Amino acid sequence: MDPLSKETINExxxxxxxxxxxxxxxxxxxxxxxxxxxxxxxxxxxxxxxxQLNNDFDDAQNYLKESVEASRRSTERNxxxxxxSRMEWGLLRFTAGEEEEAGVDLRWAMExxxxxxxxxxxxxxxxxxxxxxxxxxxxxxxxxxxxSDINREGPHEEPIIATSRLQISCLLFELGDYVSSQRHAWVxxxxxxxxxxxxxxxQSALIWMDLSLTNIDKSASRMSDVVSEASPRELGQNxxxxxxxxxxxxxxxxxxxxxxxxxxxESRPDIAVLLEAERALQLDAFHSKIVESGEAEDPTxxxxxxx
Numbered sequence: 001m002d003p004l005s006k007e008t009i010n011e012x013x014x015x016x017x018x019x020x021x022x023x024x025x026x027x028x029x030x031x032x033x034x035x036x037x038x039x040x041x042x043x044x045x046x047x048x049x050x051x052q053l054n055n056d057f058d059d060a061q062n063y064l065k066e067s068v069e070a071s072r073r074s075t076e077r078n079x080x081x082x083x084x085s086r087m088e089w090g091l092l093r094f095t096a097g098e099e100e101e102a103g104v105d106l107r108w109a110m111e112x113x114x115x116x117x118x119x120x121x122x123x124x125x126x127x128x129x130x131x132x133x134x135x136x137x138x139x140x141x142x143x144x145x146x147x148s149d150i151n152r153e154g155p156h157e158e159p160i161i162a163t164s165r166l167q168i169s170c171l172l173f174e175l176g177d178y179v180s181s182q183r184h185a186w187v188x189x190x191x192x193x194x195x196x197x198x199x200x201x202x203q204s205a206l207i208w209m210d211l212s213l214t215n216i217d218k219s220a221s222r223m224s225d226v227v228s229e230a231s232p233r234e235l236g237q238n239x240x241x242x243x244x245x246x247x248x249x250x251x252x253x254x255x256x257x258x259x260x261x262x263x264x265x266e267s268r269p270d271i272a273v274l275l276e277a278e279r280a281l282q283l284d285a286f287h288s289k290i291v292e293s294g295e296a297e298d299p300t301x302x303x304x305x306x307x
Contacts, residue, residue, distance in 0.1 A: 009037060016042045016081070023049045041070035041081050048088065057092065064089045080122065083112040087126050094133065106130045110146075119155030128163055140171045147171075152187065162191030166204050173207065182211040182241045183230060186223040193254060202261060205251045206270050209277045212243030216280055220244045245281060252277050256286040263295040271296070275304045 009015065015037045022030040023046060031050070035043055048063035064085050071082035090105030110130045113123035127150055134143035150156050150164040166188035172181035185208040192201035220242035221229075255274055263271060271290065278286050290296050291305060 009034070016045065019046050020049055023053065039070070039076045039078065040073075041067050041076060041078050041085075044070055045081060045085060048085075052088075052092075057096070061089070061092055064092065079112065079116050083109045083116070083126070084122055086112070087122075087129060090133075091129065094136075099133075099137070103130075103133050106133050114149075119157075121157060121160065124150065124156045124160030124164075128160065128167065131164075131167060135167070135171065140175055144168060144171055158191050159195050159197060162188050162195060162197060163200065165191065166200050169204065169207055173211075178211050178241050179239055182208060182243075183223070183226055185211065186247075187227055189251065193258075198258065198260060201258070202255065202270075205255055206273055208243075209248065209251055210273050211241045212248060213273070213276055213280065215240055215242045216245055216248055217242050218245060223247045248277055249281055249283075252281060252283060252286065256289065259286070259289065263290050263293045263301075264297050266297050266299075268296075268298040268301055271298065271301050272304060275301065279304075 009018070015034065019031060019034040019038060019042070022034060031046065035046070038046065044063045044067035048060050048067060051059035051063055067085040068082055068089070070076065071078040071085060086105045087109035090102045090109065093099075093105060094102035106126065106129050110123070110126040113120065113126050117123055127146060131143040131146040134140070134146060147164045147168050150161055152161055152165070154161075156164075165184045169181045169184035169188055172178075172184065185204045188204035189201055189208055192198075192204055222244050252274065256278075261270065274286055275290075278284065287305065290301070296302055296305060
């Protein structure tokens with residue numbers, strides 16, 4: 001069967017998503033064919049996406065405006081697409097330096113999507129974007145409040161939960177709440193690695209190792225227990241981070257097996273952290289991997305390799 005046949009296309013409920021995939025793939029012929037299956041609002045949204053990929057800011061903004069207006073017409077009212085278009089409009093405004101206006105659009109989109117399809121990917125992305133907007137304005141507490149709406153038990157999809165936990169871990173680290181940052185980094189690492197979100201998995205693993213290395217102790221609670229038994233702490237209660245060696249070994253082995261960040265660069269604190277963790281466990285697989293590559297340039301890393 002022709003994969004682009006009318007019958008095949010009609011089997012897809014999300015024709016807008018199918019058209020977006022065509023845009024991202026650069027298949028103009030397929031996009032032209034899909035236009036017949038889209039509403040006016042959806043067609044304008046696809047034109048926006050193409051302009052965005054071509055870095056044409058003016059056209060992208062104009063097409064988004066057309067998409068919002070078309071999605072509001074009674075003949076093809078589309079609340080979800082209106083919210084998605086407002087979210088994208090907010091992101092465009094932010095890149096143009098219109099920070100206040102961007103915040104209004106991003107919050108409107110998040111609240112609308114929560115009302116009509118809570119837990120959807122679009123709602124999750126809108127929530128993450130609004131939290132990032134607050135973070136960019138040094139409003140970490142507000143960002144944490146927004147992210148707290150993404151519950152670890154659902155209804156959001158696991159990749160959304162994973163991304164939110166990584167954001168929370170980074171924010172808590174900046175605020176000096178290292179124990180909570182460590183816990184959220186672990187949750188992010190487990191979920192990101194499970195979903196093959198490699199860049200985020202490496203980032204969360206390195207945060208967790210950095211916080212745990214100061215106190216590796218066999219009597220420390222396993223992170224799975226720390227996560228499942230987490231509860232609010234008393235004001236001022238800020239115990240030092242502790243890590244169990246078996247948890248550290250799991251993270252080190254995963255990073256060694258999946259390392260795709262290269263070894264070059266004159267400043268590589270990420271490699272130094274992993275080497276320190278490996279040394280604490282008396283392992284050497286990552287050390288050997290670096291030596292075999294011959295790419296190490298960071299003076300700190302080179303000194304650690306020669307110790």
